[in-house]
Amino acid sequence: MTGKNRKLQILREAMSLFSQRGFQGTTTKEIAAAAGVSEAMLFKHFATKQELYSAILDHKACLHDEMDPSQVVAEAVARKDDRAVFEGLGLHALEQHECDPEFQRLLLHSALEEHELARMFWEKFVLRVYHFLGGYIRGRQRDGAFIDVEPKIVVRAFIGMIVHHSLNNNLWDRDRRLLRISNQKAAREFTNILLHGIEKHLGPSHKGKRKEK
Amino acid sequence: MTGKNRKLQILREAMSLFSQRGFQGTTTKEIAAAAGVSEAMLFKHFATKQELYSAILDHKACLHDEMDPSQVVAEAVARKDDRAVFEGLGLHALEQHECDPEFQRLLLHSALEEHELARMFWEKFVLRVYHFLGGYIRGRQRDGAFIDVEPKIVVRAFIGMIVHHSLNNNLWDRDRRLLRISNQKAAREFTNILLHGIEKHLGPSHKGKRKEK
DNA sequence: TCAGATGGTAAGTAAGCACTCACTTTTTAA
DNA sequence: TTAAAAAGTGAGTGCTTACTTACCATCTGA
Numbered sequence: 001m002t003g004k005n006r007k008l009q010i011l012r013e014a015m016s017l018f019s020q021r022g023f024q025g026t027t028t029k030e031i032a033a034a035a036g037v038s039e040a041m042l043f044k045h046f047a048t049k050q051e052l053y054s055a056i057l058d059h060k061a062c063l064h065d066e067m068d069p070s071q072v073v074a075e076a077v078a079r080k081d082d083r084a085v086f087e088g089l090g091l092h093a094l095e096q097h098e099c100d101p102e103f104q105r106l107l108l109h110s111a112l113e114e115h116e117l118a119r120m121f122w123e124k125f126v127l128r129v130y131h132f133l134g135g136y137i138r139g140r141q142r143d144g145a146f147i148d149v150e151p152k153i154v155v156r157a158f159i160g161m162i163v164h165h166s167l168n169n170n171l172w173d174r175d176r177r178l179l180r181i182s183n184q185k186a187a188r189e190f191t192n193i194l195l196h197g198i199e200k201h202l203g204p205s206h207k208g209k210r211k212e213k
Numbered sequence: 214m215t216g217k218n219r220k221l222q223i224l225r226e227a228m229s230l231f232s233q234r235g236f237q238g239t240t241t242k243e244i245a246a247a248a249g250v251s252e253a254m255l256f257k258h259f260a261t262k263q264e265l266y267s268a269i270l271d272h273k274a275c276l277h278d279e280m281d282p283s284q285v286v287a288e289a290v291a292r293k294d295d296r297a298v299f300e301g302l303g304l305h306a307l308e309q310h311e312c313d314p315e316f317q318r319l320l321l322h323s324a325l326e327e328h329e330l331a332r333m334f335w336e337k338f339v340l341r342v343y344h345f346l347g348g349y350i351r352g353r354q355r356d357g358a359f360i361d362v363e364p365k366i367v368v369r370a371f372i373g374m375i376v377h378h379s380l381n382n383n384l385w386d387r388d389r390r391l392l393r394i395s396n397q398k399a400a401r402e403f404t405n406i407l408l409h410g411i412e413k414h415l416g417p418s419h420k421g422k423r424k425e426k
Numbered sequence: 427t428c429a430g431a432t433g434g435t436a437a438g439t440a441a442g443c444a445c446t447c448a449c450t451t452t453t454t455a456a
Numbered sequence: 457t458t459a460a461a462a463a464g465t466g467a468g469t470g471c472t473t474a475c476t477t478a479c480c481a482t483c484t485g486a
Contacts, residue, residue: 003433022325025237028474038435043475082412095281105325111384112235112322122385130391137411146411152392153402154411160377161370171324172335178343179365188364197410198350198359198367199295216462241444251465254444 007045010035014052019102022109057117070132083191090162090187097166130155161190220258223248227265232285235322264424270330283345290349296404303375303400309380343368372401
């Protein structure tokens with residue numbers, strides 16, 4: 001097998017094992033065995049175990065440059081179709097998480113271990129999502145379509161529903177004992193809640209709640 | 214120092230270190246040093262490192278028997294004050310997380326490492342919250358106060374906002390670069406969103422959205 | 427045909443790990 | 457007062473870890 005390919009294979013196995021057991025919990029012996037080579041070979045490609053972790057970062061970084069949230073729902077944004085914007089973004093995220101659950105685990109491990117990967121993801125991805133979605137919400141507030149809440153709070157609320165749901169699905173409750181719904185339904189219902197809330201709208205002759213001081 | 218006290222002290226230091234670095238990432242030497250004793254002393258109190266982890270479980274388990282979600286907002290539930298129920302529960306959770314951030318980290322580590330602690334927390338706490346809050350929502354739906362959504366989905370949405378916000382605050386964005394709001398405000402705003410959504414309610418003469426098929 | 431690049435390994439090494447043992451000091455209580 | 461129990465430790469033990477060394481086998485192109 002060629003050097004390039006072997007290197008990639010080692011990297012993939014390392015990512016898989018790191019995501020399962022964390023950085024400290026994974027031994028170079030295990031990684032080498034999983035990749036079907038000797039430890040010596042592994043250390044020919046990556047001088048240290050740390051370097052393997054950094055390589056993951058490089059490998060994933062390029063992946064996330066294309067992962068631009070604004071692209072996913074560009075058309076819905078243009079049409080100002082709020083439902084399509086939130087539902088589209090939510091569904092996209094849920095499916096991303098579902099088809100690559102390893103990455104979510106890897107991120108969590110790296111956040112707990114305060115690894116660079118977590119910071120990178122934050123800077124390169126999370127900030128951008130907040131900026132993009134926050135901007136959209138601000139625009140719709142100017143249109144008079146949304147109530148006057150700090151957009152960041154709305155973003156946090158929506159991302160919270162989505163991410164928490166994913167985290168439940170592939171960390172806490174993998175066999176879906178508590179809630180088993182399709183990604184489509186989840187995205188639709190969360191969007192519903194975000195846009196309409198759960199109280200029945202009784203028209204303007206409301207029972208005069210909203211005791212906002 | 215008496216045996217009981219020393220044992221407790223070792224346990225506390227162990228919890229603190231496990232929450233920072235995980236089970237695998239913490240050495241018995243470090244724990245002993247933090248507790249100000251020799252490793253030999255540590256192993257007199259806990260036969261193995263694993264036993265230390267289990268002891269944490271026992272130590273925290275009793276703590277969470279009193280931590281009954283229904284107690285926190287019992288009075289609001291009786292009054293059917295939806296806002297007070299959700300806001301009260303949310304605020305309680307946020308403050309719990311803020312005053313004991315170690316526990317959240319510990320839980321995450323144990324979930325990733327598939328430790329018993331995570332399963333225990335799930336069974337003893339998460340299930341109960343879902344049951345309690347789900348029941349309340351179902352009741353309010355029967356009252357005609359809430360729209361007809363699967364209550365579990367609403368619970369997941371709300372818990373998602375709260376937990377994700379806490380996770381941001383003490384894992385991803387500890388210096389609150391992205392969003393810095395008080396727990397009160399967070400609980401209030403999330404509750405607002407859950408109950409009312411973010412679209413402006415234009416009364417019944419609505420622009421005929423809701424294209425639900 | 428053969429030098430050197432390439433892909434690969436068995437067998438180390440030193441440090442670190444969980445855990446033990448033989449032993450000393452302090453406290454307790456009869 | 458004293459003996460036993462309790463609190464405590466220094467110096468290991470054997471195993472595992474990240475990483476190295478010295479070496480083998482198979483291509484490749486001049």
